[in-house]
Amino acid sequence: MSKQAFDKKLEALDALRSEPNSPATLHQVRKALKDRNNYLVSKAAALAANLVLSELIPDLLAGFDRFLVDPQSSDPQCWAKNAIAKALKDLGHRDASVYLRGIVHVQLEPVWGGSADSAGTLRGTCALALVDCPIDGIELLSYLADLLADSEMPVRIDAATAIAQLAQPEGALLLRLKLLIGDSEPEVMGQCFIALLNLTPSKAVPFIGRFLKSKDDDVRLEAAGALAQSREPEAIEILKRFWKQPLSPETRIAVVASLGSSPLTEAAEFLLSIVADESRELSERAIAALATSRFHAQLRDRTVAVIARRDDPYLNTVFERTFPGRIG
Numbered sequence: 001m002s003k004q005a006f007d008k009k010l011e012a013l014d015a016l017r018s019e020p021n022s023p024a025t026l027h028q029v030r031k032a033l034k035d036r037n038n039y040l041v042s043k044a045a046a047l048a049a050n051l052v053l054s055e056l057i058p059d060l061l062a063g064f065d066r067f068l069v070d071p072q073s074s075d076p077q078c079w080a081k082n083a084i085a086k087a088l089k090d091l092g093h094r095d096a097s098v099y100l101r102g103i104v105h106v107q108l109e110p111v112w113g114g115s116a117d118s119a120g121t122l123r124g125t126c127a128l129a130l131v132d133c134p135i136d137g138i139e140l141l142s143y144l145a146d147l148l149a150d151s152e153m154p155v156r157i158d159a160a161t162a163i164a165q166l167a168q169p170e171g172a173l174l175l176r177l178k179l180l181i182g183d184s185e186p187e188v189m190g191q192c193f194i195a196l197l198n199l200t201p202s203k204a205v206p207f208i209g210r211f212l213k214s215k216d217d218d219v220r221l222e223a224a225g226a227l228a229q230s231r232e233p234e235a236i237e238i239l240k241r242f243w244k245q246p247l248s249p250e251t252r253i254a255v256v257a258s259l260g261s262s263p264l265t266e267a268a269e270f271l272l273s274i275v276a277d278e279s280r281e282l283s284e285r286a287i288a289a290l291a292t293s294r295f296h297a298q299l300r301d302r303t304v305a306v307i308a309r310r311d312d313p314y315l316n317t318v319f320e321r322t323f324p325g326r327i328g
Contacts, residue, residue: 010040016029016047025051029053033045039079042084048091060084078118094132094134099127099129102122103147120155124154124158125158127143140166141163144163148174156188160191176196182219193211201231227239228261230264237266243270252282267293271289272302283315290303291323
């Protein structure tokens with residue numbers, strides 16, 4: 001296909017957005033889903049989901065199967081399969097069979113110096129889609145356990161998210177084991193902390209608190225950030241004890257920022273104490289965190305009073321810049 005012909009097909013697809021309910025639109029998207037070009041099919045699949053063309057689910061399924069045949073040649077970079085799986089999920093397709101094929105698909109493609117797996121996004125998408133399918137929970141957890149050890153970081157993150165969404169108590173055991181084994185990427189640890197908090201809020205807090213003693217600064221930060229999002233008051237008490245330890249300035253700043261999104265008044269009170277007692281830099285960060293806190297309105301006057309006692313014009317300026325209204 002020449003570039004001119006390809007561009008023309010893409011333009012024609014994009015033009016269909018203006019007539020989402022037209023029979024012609026349905027026909028043209030169905031036709032595009034049968035195209036040999038995987039990128040064009042990916043755009044058609046996304047359009048089918050965007051226009052909620054549920055009538056095209058059989059065509060999407062047929063396309064998925066077609067691009068599993070000789071996938072390195074028919075669907076380089078997994079563009080078509082990624083978009084089809086996402087479209088099926090968005091359109092509410094709940095037959096697990098297509099996602100079960102996708103969750104185990106590995107597609108190694110040549111790159112400079114070796115090969116790389118291009119199917120990570122597909123595995124993650126299918127993992128999240130399976131949560132809403134009528135599939136045995138223990139069976140699904142066995143797949144998600146495999147994905148917690150996937151070679152691709154985003155897949156491991158999606159697996160932890162899916163375990164939380166599945167909301168089965170057995171999932172907490174997988175997450176605890178994963179956290180104890182560890183991960184080379186702090187973001188994965190952080191998502192596992194959050195997922196565990198969602199599954200077993202009260203039991204997760206002291207367990208996650210143990211990771212504040214990690215020798216890895218990034219893991220400590222992920223644990224602190226997760227605890228700051230907890231709805232358990234014990235989490236803030238653990239962070240207060242953590243705060244009293246020798247910490248790097250970067251760690252303290254990260255903890256302050258995390259506390260700003262906490263759903264607990266105890267976190268806001270902690271921030272107010274930091275404004276009162278800590279260095280100018282940390283006080284400035286705490287004021288900014290309070291300004292974004294859901295409790296900023298009810299703590300506004302007390303924040304003003306604390307700043308006044310410090311008698312620091314710079315902190316007055318910070319307050320004026322971050323909070324609505326002015327001092328005095």
